[in-house]
Each structure stands twice: as structure tokens, then as C-alpha cells.
Amino acid sequence: MGRYRNLPAKFFRRSTEEVATDILGRFLVRELDGERLVLRIVEVEAYLGARDRASHAWLGRRTERNRSLFEEGGVAYVYLIYGMHYCLNVVTGRSGNGDAVLLRAGEPIEGVETMLGRRCWRRSPRPGDVAGGPGKLCQALKVDRGFDGSSLLRGDLRITEGEPAGTEDLVAGPRIGIAYAGEAAGWPLRFAIRGNRHVSRPQPWSK
């Protein structure tokens, strides 16, 4: 099925902003217990490495936690946030840069029941409940630190061609949850597919 054709490595080895906008509409494919779970990527944020105060690579800092962030483009960087949620990043560019794209939200394509079943509900789920947020996205696909440093080009967690969004269908705005980052907090590095109902939260978008 052409929908799930893998992307070439060079797709991920461009600038972070290029990858961030081009990755919208692509499929995040997870093979889990013999089942295929698929999310269409609808919202991301770009993190610009050493020059970006909001990035874990700020000032070029390397630690045990963020080691995979400095790998070659196409590798996963997964970390635990707030002691309870995971965030999945796609490393971009060349090794040593520390550039990455945070996957913030996905639209369920296959395996919705399984993804929803991973959590319990006290009300009927709404569109953004499945994977509308970086933590929820990881819960839906059962992604944890075990994927940190693994390739996203192939294997049990990979990104495929999908249904790319046209440039005219994109919106941009400031990133979420990084008020501490000074000037960088205002940079329009959050990208989403215009009007998609699975994004993590409605915001005053520009562009």
C-alpha cells in the first residue's frame, strides 16, 4: 500500500523548519502486538537546537537524557516530562546539531479503538482526546523511553509518506508551554493543518 511507503533519510536531514512543515499530513505508523496503529500528523513544533532557549539543546548542552537529540536526522528523541508523560521528537538535520520537531497531535487513521482503550473515560471522547497533545500522542501509540534513539525510517515506529498537507493549508503560531524561553517564546514555530479538529488546543493562529 503506497500510503505506508517509508520516507528517504534525506527527508529528515533538511532544516528543522522545512521538516516541521513538510511532516504535517505524514503518517506515524506503530506496529504493536500484531496490530497497526496509524496517526496522521496534524500539529508539530520546531526546536532550533543550541540557539533556541526552549530547546533541550540550548547552548549546546549535552546530557545523558538528550544524547539522541544530537544524532543524525530521522532518529527519535523521547523524554519524560512532568514525571508522567512522554514527548516524541523527530531529530532533524545533521548529527551534532540538536535540532528536532516535537510531534504534538495526530488524527487517528487506523486502530482508534485500541488507542482510546489505553485510557479510561468518564465522558465520551472528543476528537482531540485520542492524540491531541504530545503526551496523549505517546499514550495512544504506547511510546516511551524505549524508543529513544531508535530510527523512525523503519521498524515498529516509523514515519511514512501519508497524505501531505499543501503549504496553503498550514497555520503557524507561538509554541506551547515555554513562557520561560524569553524572546524564543514568541517565535512562530508551532505548525498545524488549518482547521483540523485533532490539534491539541485552539489558539489564535497567524498566517
Add this chain to the structure above:
DNA sequence: CGGAAGATCCACT
């Protein structure tokens, strides 16, 4: 070695 903060989510008011 201790303190503080964090690329979040959920429930409640």
C-alpha cells in the same frame, strides 16, 4: 546532595 522546574493532562469550579 538538595532544590527547583518542567516542550502535560485531567478534574473541578
Add this chain to the structure above:
DNA sequence: GTGGATCTTCCGA
């Protein structure tokens, strides 16, 4: 809109 949960990671002393 607000606050609590929860705990790893990082940095300064």
C-alpha cells in the same frame, strides 16, 4: 480558568 499529580533531570553549592 485554576490547581494538583508526580518524578526525573539538571545545576549550583
